[in-house]
Amino acid sequence: MTAPIIHLTGVTKEYQAGRRAIQALRGVDLIVEPGEWVTILGPSGCGKSTLLNILSGIDRASGGSVEVAGVDLRSLSEEELARWRGRHVGIIFQFFQLMPTLTALENVLLPMELVGQRPQRDLARELLERVGVGHLADHLPNELSGGEQQRVAIARALANDPPLLLADEPTGNLDSASGARVLSLLAEMWKSGKTLVLVTHDRSIASCGSRVIEMRDGRIVADRRVAETVPHAAAPDVAASGDA
């Protein structure tokens, strides 16, 4: 048995909102093995994003232990976290978050530079091809549609070939066709061996992946394995969207 890629025990998170304390996470235990696709489901405000941010080291847990990719995140400084993130996780945001002044290609090259690698333009182009926006490499984000932007963001997340992909509502800001296309891309990445944690409040997406975790009020309330249903581009509207 390989070591789990995610190992959370008793993770709590408390926010201070003025004088009021908000319990965003109330003791989360979670073990994820390499190669799993975990979909985290739950209503808005239940703590999904908080959990994901703790996994990526963007946020810090108030209590419990957080071990991701073999590293105890709570022992790392902000700088060490940034460096670790650059190499070990690829993050996909709801609002894409591409750098507006960089072209699609440059956006993909950016993480390579951040981890101190010589930017590999061929690799970046190949990644853009893989997500189906190779022809848009020299375009700026504001010249791209939402779906195209999110696909560039996926290519960016893959730039340093991280073992773990974290996606917070990646389709939340897309029309259903583009959303489906993004999902099938993520599935492709998962199939190629990445571990994927995907957060959504959209039940229709929950059928994807190998495992579904339901959250409510800062706690995990259900955790079940599902038959490996992979989203496929079978839906007619996807074909009609013209996304190649």
Added chain:
Amino acid sequence: MRLLLTKALRDIQRRPLRTLLTTLGVLLGVAGVVAISYTGRSLADAQRETYANTRQPDITAFAAQLSPTLVDLIGRRDNVVAVDTQAVQITRASTGDRWVNTRLVGVADFTNMRLDAVQLVSGRFPGPGEIAFDASATKLIDVEVGDLVALQPTPASPINYARVSGFVRAPATIDASILNQATAYMPARDVRQILGRRYDNYLLVRVAEPQRASETADQIRAFLDKRGVTSSNFTVRDPNVFTGSRELGTLLLLLEVFSVVGALLSTFLVANTIAAIMVEETRQVGIIKALGGTRWAAMRPYLFFALTIGITGAVLGWVIGLVGGQLLTGYLAGLAGLVLPGFSPALRELVLALLVGIGVTLGAAVLPAALATRQAVAELLAQRGVVADFHRGITQSLTGSLARVGIVATMGLRNLARRPARAWVTLTVVAVAVAAFLGTQAVSRSVTLTVDHLYDLYGADGWIFFNRPVRPEFATTLEQHPDVRQAEPWANATASIGSVRTDVWGMPRNTDIYTPRVIAGTWLRPANPTGAVLTSNLARAIGASVGDVLTLDIGDRSSLVQVLGIVDDESTYLGAATTGKVFLDVADAQRIIGSGGRATVFALTLQSSQPAAVDASLTRLEERFRQYAPVTLAMYQDQASSRRAIDILTVMLNAMVIIVSAVGLAGIVNTLLINLTERRREYGILRAIGATGRHLVRLVMSEALGLTAAGCAVGVAVGYPLARYLVHLTGTQLFGLEFHLGPVTIAATILVALIATAAVSTAPGLLASRIRPIQVLRYE
């Protein structure tokens, strides 16, 4: 109104750092203008007060025998209100080590000086056998109260001793360190004894109507002539031209230029800040308008914010400017020997401060506020505040290939194009600062090098004076000495042409040591009456041109000379009491001076021009020709004292440059901070995808360096003509200047600008690196 104030104060609270920087910029701009205005006014006061309080004479002259009867008769003449006499000797003083040139003034009664009164600084006025020094003399000679001082005009003459009784302030006398001459006072009886004279030899006259002083001076001269008393060196005080006034005037003029530059930079700073606030608050403006507010209502809070900054900056700048102005006045008045006037704040500077402070801020705020509030409500509400766009075409083609080198650095440079107006304003600020920097460098280098080149006209390494008469042919004897390459008999004296005092230099017509730069007529040649060549500044002062015949007064002799030519040699420096030079053939000069065909001074070129070697050679020469009582003077020392005078100009200009640079850097930091608030989200995302603190510092720094590099390019383009103009301006005030602004200076300026930018941009860079991604992702 209360709500307005509240909003303005909250805006300050919300942006403490930017408000501080902007206020600082306004403050510096105001302080500069106030300080210069105050100093100008104060120096004029100082000049007036010195004239009034020390009872400065309007006319001075040397005269052979100033008997009490004669003085009494002069005192009764028309327009004369007071007459005084002194016994003056130009001598040397020493407390043991070296001899220091000293102007020794004998005063009959220190407690009751009718004219040119000295003030006691410490100790007491000198009694018989005692001496008091001007306080600035301590910069040249190591002397304390109670010390015994030796006085000896020339090495061969007898030595007199006097004990130091105290220190005084000699009125309207340039600082000893600049003049390279100390001023000392003794009882008149003692000085007359040293001079071997029965009466005083220096006449001081104060008149009722200064406009008629020249006329009165001529009458006194004629009166003395009639009495058979030889007089010379008549000097009429020009109330507008006191010693050093020309240099101080130049300085103030240049400082004025720079204070305007400083105020201009403050304007840019405020404009940038307000423009940025308007961008951040576009939605608020929209809401105010949606609620029924007029455009004026929407603009008001921002103008009020600007006004708050303006008034704060004006008041603080006024205070700091007054303090700075008083310090500056003290320093300059001290150098020029003027009475330091009391601290006298006038309404003028307060009004100026408020005008500049408020004018600058409101003026700068109106445009961005008006532009921002012009848009329709829907447009305003739709704005998200963060502009992602950048001007693609040029910017990207410029930076596209750069992206291969570094994507972070490329982002920094492209960020510049996202706020073109802001970038342009900041670029202008940098350019103006760089241009000002180049301007001052050019002025100080041009002045320094011009002075050096003036000395190049004189090929001499030193001079040797003999107190025992030798014949001009003695030059051959000197040339036989192994240290001497060449020796020429020269002559030197101070002369008057009308009321203008000038230096007379005699030298062989075919001199190898002086290089004349003839700009009109010819160099010296045999002529009748005696031929003379004038320097252009003297020719201007007396309105002479080639062919004119002039009366030259030296000591008690008057001679006619004919102007053969005019040369370019404007070596008249700070504190010079003479104007220009008259060149004569050495034989003519000796005749006119009345030295009876004997030579007293020889110009020397030595085997080596190195200061140490020159000193050694001159010492050996003094030793070798001891029997003729020689005194030597090294050229390099003379040059060094001229340099000191110039250094003051340089120091003041550099002080001004520091202020301008500070405002320039504040402009850059301000812009970076504004950018930072606009781009928090991007910086947070960068952190989220693995950027370390160092990446963000590099990002911000590359943006800053891009700005400065562009600013430098424009700054050099603008700075070169500006430098030319400033050097020209200085030249018309001071003396003809050669223009010097070399590539090394320009390169050094750019380098300094880049290094300073890198240094100050680390602060916003570190602020950027402290943004945590969770802070910006929260709002998803």
